Amino acid sequence: MSTLSFSARMGKALPAKLVGRAWNATIVGLMTFFLINIGLIVASVATSSFGKRWFNTWLPDGYTTHWYFDAWKEFQLSSVMIVTIQIVLAVVILAIALGVPAAYALARRDFRGKNLLMGLFLLPLMIPPITYGIPLATVMYRLDLAGTLTGVIIANLLPALPFVILVMTPFIEQIDTNLESAARVFGASNLQLFRHVLVPLLLPGMLAATLLVVVRTISMFELTFLTAGPSTQTLVVSLYYAVFAAGVRAQQSIDAMAIVYMVVTVTWLLIAMRFVSPTQLVSQVREQPQGN
């Protein structure tokens, strides 16, 4: 390093460092502000759900848990929970059952129109649910499927299935084909190969896909809202109706219901985060790394 460039760097180092620090502080500050507000939003709902009476003061007059019992009865949360579980279970099972074989074929095979098919599977993830939900709901009303459990499951499967395919395809691509060839050499049939080689290898990927689909289906509002009837609402849709009709019911019981919903989603999110990276939640829309 020459003396000149060294002294030049020394001269510039201080302001550049200061600017860098200020910039870092701005970003950290901005994010802290954002997250603190999110935290306070949640805390304010939680406080209200436990508060006896709360009006124009920092904290409620006293604390109680009876809003939770009220909300559970008023919004028939037991039946809403059962419906939610049924829908989520059915969607997960169907999405895995239909999605994993398709992902396998897409990962391992080359055929004409493969890119077209990939595009077709990507579309429901790129287009927002409300755009395709309205035509879908229209068709379902005509076929008398709207309002039924089947209808809601079909609607929720629509984004879940491509999502499983998109998570599983790169996962299957990175499994060494030699393992399958070796099983073949030892005379494994398709069924044996599937049962003893593929299923154990695919399990981690399927677990990740399952958890992500659970989280996404619980919080999928638009499609369920457009296709559900009074007896087929999931938790998030009945929360919407409660918020929409605010004033009819006590604010605190709506808050209690919101907390119930939040506990359910965040629990699943935290379970999912143990196995997958958060970026997978958004979907694997990034292109495959090129050039290697």
Added chain:
Amino acid sequence: MIQGASDRPGAWWKDLTFWMLAPATLFILLVFVYPFVDGLILSFNPMNGGYFANYENFFSDPRLWQTIGTTMKLALPATLINVGVAIPVAYRLRNKSPYQKLATTIITIPLTLGTVLIAQGMLSYFGPNGWFSQLVQWLNIWDGPVRLTHNYWGVLISLVISGFPFVFLLILSYITGIDPVLSRAAATLGANPFRQFRHIVFPLLLPGLAMSFALSFVQAFSVFPSAILLGAPSGPTRVISIAAYEAAFENYDYSLASAIAMIMGIVQLVVVALVLGFRRLSYRGPVTGGKG
């Protein structure tokens, strides 16, 4: 590899690949493509008037065509804020560390909570008697109640809260895909972090940014529950999805609703095409270093 008949000459119905892909493809065709085509045809068969009556109606009724502008006014600023803030934050968190995992998980939570819960939380937190308003008055920043709900700002804030994590995770997945060796090479040549970003990371990130912008815009443009719960759904935040919903489920004019959904899809498509077209002008190539 599971063997299919495509290695050998044979009929398509003996091909295992076909049977692996068929159920998923059939499902997407029936539940996604068919309703879209059906909606398109339905939109040209209005309840009264000629083939184009719905579209003529939409573009002559200010209550309908103005929803495009209303939605744009929400979606564009929200997308710009989200992408603009997400870039530096994702760049800061690009290196793998326990800190990165924790920060991304916290940032992800608003994404999983969903718009309905955020709306309920914002109603209580940003409401006239909420903590935010109380704090602002306590600090004497603003006189009188702070109105951040039931208007434009409420919807914009909720679009940032739910949209930012989405964009952040997308951009993070693109940034972590860029080989850090490239930045380090620039650093050894004397580039400071800002110049590394400006000359190395940013050009490589542009395609990903375009994709993130497009996806984020499409999400924001289809804003629905928060526009109703947090906005003024009859006035300043009467977005296009509300118009489509009203047409379908309040006036039972499925034909007009389909037309509005198609217009919504077309506007989204045009913006995405513009952004991705712009992206073509930029660098396209590997984001990884050479062999090494």
